[in-house]
Amino acid sequence: MTESELATVADEQEVLAEIADMLAQVLEDMELTATEVGMADTFHEDLGMESIDLVMLGNLLTERYGDKVNFAEFAAELDLEAIIALTVGDLVTYIVRRLGGEEH
């Protein structure tokens, strides 16, 4: 693995852990930890979230990462099936890409 690939992996793990914390905030009654939320989990089916919960998650993402991370813009590019099938990993990839773009 090259150094830059290693850096990407590290970023993804970090973002995943942070998203897990945010999910716990959004879904107060669900006791989620980083180990329980996986990249392949879908927000709707696996985590039982409604679209309105994703809006709240989007607020926390922008609070944490700034205006570069815009869930409303990200979702507007997806069709309905893609939003329903959206995984934690999709979101992590998007965030890492947006943050990477900022640095370059």
Next chain:
Amino acid sequence: MPFVTANGARLHVQRLAAKSTEPEQPTVVFIHGLGWDSLASFYFTLGAPAASAGFHVVTYDLRGHGKSERPAQGYTLGDTVADLAGLLDELAITGPVHLVGNCFGGTVAFSFAHRYPERVASLVVIESEPATGAWSVKLRELLGNATDHLLHPDVLNWISENRGAHTARRSVAAGKIFTATTMASEIPRGPLLGEAELAAIGCPVLAIFGSESDLVQVADWLPRLLPSCKVAIIEGRDHSVLAEAPQSVRELMVPWINRHRPQHSAVGAPESEGEHTR
């Protein structure tokens, strides 16, 4: 957290700033539908594109819905219209706004435009009809059925098997709203709009329907009663046209709002009938 207390209810609001450097940008307020619906239906479809087009975007959860407060009562159309007026007051939005409503949200938009003509620049209503007597009869039956049956295990099993677990979960959410509140009995009470009241709605109205929706027949009579109304029909789509074809709705909505900016009409912008860019 993004909450505003309007007309005595704590409402969840999400705003997106216009991506434009021009000084006077129109404000677009999106109003979602009934039951399991929430501001997310617009936030994730037309919200960001509207902001990119240079509009200030306001989305909010109607009382009883999404993350807004769910009081036991206060759900007549009059209450809902008062909520929106209070919300605009709290947000210090004084100029005329463009209202974009889906399903019941469009019904709210018609009633708001009737009650506060000076606060509305134009309406875009998607799969909606105004609160006529016939609408009231239909809603009373529909919401009565939903309240009586939506939480019944046999009904939920059928929904789950035929429409999927996701729709079944949403049905439970809607059933809970209708049984926990007086929404189902209050909404059909109006106040209703008669022919004279409809004719008095002077702002431009764009009514969008899916060609396969039961509501498409509204397109036959609405422009007759509402001289300011134009109709657009999206082929091959049903009542879910916003969720399933947001791009088509967007291509109608953005030029419509641009054409009805107050400053544009002041300089005599030409009226174009070409709704689509191609």
